[in-house]
Amino acid sequence: SQPSTSPIPLAAQVGGHAGVQTTEDGSLLLKPALPVEIDFYQQLSSEPVLKRLKPWTCKFFGTLQLQGTVKEGTGEGAPLEITPLDTASQDKESLVLENLTHGFIKPNILDIKLGTVLYDDAASPEKRARMERTAKETTSAETGIRLTGFQVYSNYSPDPVITPKAYGKSIKRSQLPEGITRFFPVATEAASLDSEHTQLGLPVHLLLPIIVRIHQDIGRIKAAIEAIEIRLVGASLLIIYEGDRAKAEAGQEALKLSGAAASESELEDTAEEEEIDIDDDEETDDDSEDEEEESAPLYQVKLIDFAHTRLVPGLQTDQGVMLGLQTTLELLSKRIEEVRQLA
Ligand code: ADP
Ligand code: MN
Numbered sequence: 387s388q389p390s391t392s393p394i395p396l397a398a399q400v401g402g403h404a405g406v407q408t409t410e411d412g413s414l415l416l417k418p419a420l421p422v423e424i425d426f427y428q429q430l431s432s433e434p435v436l437k438r439l440k441p442w443t444c445k446f447f448g449t450l451q452l453q454g455t456v457k458e459g460t461g462e463g464a465p466l467e468i469t470p471l472d473t474a475s476q477d478k479e480s481l482v483l484e485n486l487t488h489g490f491i492k493p494n495i496l497d498i499k500l501g502t503v504l505y506d507d508a509a510s511p512e513k514r515a516r517m518e519r520t521a522k523e524t525t526s527a528e529t530g531i532r533l534t535g536f537q538v539y540s541n542y543s544p545d546p547v548i549t550p551k552a553y554g555k556s557i558k559r560s561q562l563p564e565g566i567t568r569f570f571p572v573a574t575e576a577a578s579l580d581s582e583h584t585q586l587g588l589p590v591h592l593l594l595p596i597i598v599r600i601h602q603d604i605g606r607i608k609a610a611i612e613a614i615e616i617r618l619v620g621a622s623l624l625i626i627y628e629g630d631r632a633k634a635e636a637g638q639e640a641l642k643l644s645g646a647a648a649s650e651s652e653l654e655d656t657a658e659e660e661e662i663d664i665d666d667d668e669e670t671d672d673d674s675e676d677e678e679e680e681s682a683p684l685y686q687v688k689l690i691d692f693a694h695t696r697l698v699p700g701l702q703t704d705q706g707v708m709l710g711l712q713t714t715l716e717l718l719s720k721r722i723e724e725v726r727q728l729a
């Protein structure tokens with residue numbers, strides 16, 4: 387049966403312009419988009435050079451316009467029927483993407499804007515000057531990243547603690563580790579059993595394997611981008627992990643993410659397993675594994691926001707984005723070591 391639904395605003399939007407919506411069941415994301423971004427999502431399916439990058443982007447189901455019919459689907463899933471109520475965005479086309487937060491009970495979410503150059507060739511001289519100034523005044527120019535915004539849940543509150551974009555814009559390079567610590571806080575075991583204490587984040591044994599996996603994925607994203615002649619101006623890494631302790635505990639067992647998965651010796655094994663998962667279009671996995679992946683994602687790492695992304699055949703890849711990914715890898719390595727010390 388085809389879902390028929392009315393969009394509602396995305397509750398968990400940590401960055402960007404207002405107007406991102408989801409379907410009622412929360413599975414799909416509707417984002418107003420300009421032709422450059424729509425073109426890029428279509429190229430992800432048609433351009434052989436983008437094949438390695440595609441697994442690191444959101445599933446793209448097509449575009450939505452006016453009356454709300456989905457068109458130009460890429461064959462990923464059944465056709466959809468969507469009736470938008472919102473009138474404000476009706477003259478713009480919207481992307482229909484997977485909602486990466488779907489399936490999480492308490493999605494801890496971080497948007498990291500990548501790159502040192504945050505304007506493209508189409509920018510006016512004024513915009514260019516403004517974006518150059520913003521990059522220099524923030525961590526972007528020096529490190530290739532800016533923490534755009536994030537949210538983190540605690541054990542008892544149903545609402546996340548939100549860190550708005552002003553924080554990421556105000557901090558210096560030397561404060562980036564502190565920002566990463568805020569997104570990956572360590573809760574003590576005892577507090578999770580004691581309803582008098584509200585604590586942010588997950589205890590070490592749940593947090594550590596998740597950060598290790600996220601670090602691995604970002605390494606693969608970096609390797610994929612390195613091989614492509616592309617400019618990813620203004621794109622972000624969207625990092626999500628489960629902040630609900632019971633779900634994180636249960637999911638960890640299901641995915642065999644024991645604390646040992648974080649040990650050096652297991653890193654390579656895990657990498658190989660995941661390599662197989664990434665390219666798998668065929669039903670090679672056994673059913674139980676598939677269900678676990680679908681019903682209990684513990685984390686997601688994807689590239690989003692391609693409003694100024696384009697292929698640049700013959701030119702080297704985006705050095706500002708490469709710098710940003712390297713900075714992110716170093717920050718995560720540092721946090722992994724710190725969390726390990728607490729184990
Ligand atoms: P903008 O061009 O306005 O910056 P983005 O594509 O960066 O738009 O999206 C803005 C915000 O919406 C992100 O910071 C993130 O919180 C949320 N978001 C975007 N895409 C997704 C997605 N596929 N799943 C879940 N959340 C998303
Ligand atoms: Mn954005």
